Amino acid sequence: xxxxxxxxxxxxxxxxxxxxxxxxxxxxxxxxxxxxxxxxxxxxxxxxxxxxxxxxxxxxxxxxxxxxxxxxx
Numbered sequence: 001x002x003x004x005x006x007x008x009x010x011x012x013x014x015x016x017x018x019x020x021x022x023x024x025x026x027x028x029x030x031x032x033x034x035x036x037x038x039x040x041x042x043x044x045x046x047x048x049x050x051x052x053x054x055x056x057x058x059x060x061x062x063x064x065x066x067x068x069x070x071x072x073x
Contacts, residue, residue, distance in 0.1 A: 004046025008053075012037045033060050 001009070016034050027033060036056050041049035 001042050002045045005041040005044075005049055008046050008050050009038055009041050012041075012053075027060075029056070029060065033057055 012034050020034065029036070031039070033053075033056055037049075037053040040052040040056075043049065044052060
């Protein structure tokens with residue numbers, strides 16, 4: 001994992017540790033947005049992985065469709 005990807009993964013890891021247990025398992029995507037973010041950052045690095053993460057979080061709202069969303073190759 002690149003240093004930028006590692007830095008960007010810290011807030012995601014913090015969210016998973018502190019807030020995710022309180023929010024519950026109501027995520028409409030599989031894998032969850034936080035799991036997707038960690039995988040995208042590890043696989044693609046900070047810039048592209050960060051962009052993929054932002055796109056995913058941008059689609060995570062109650063008015064969109066639902067489904068399975070995998071990290072692109």
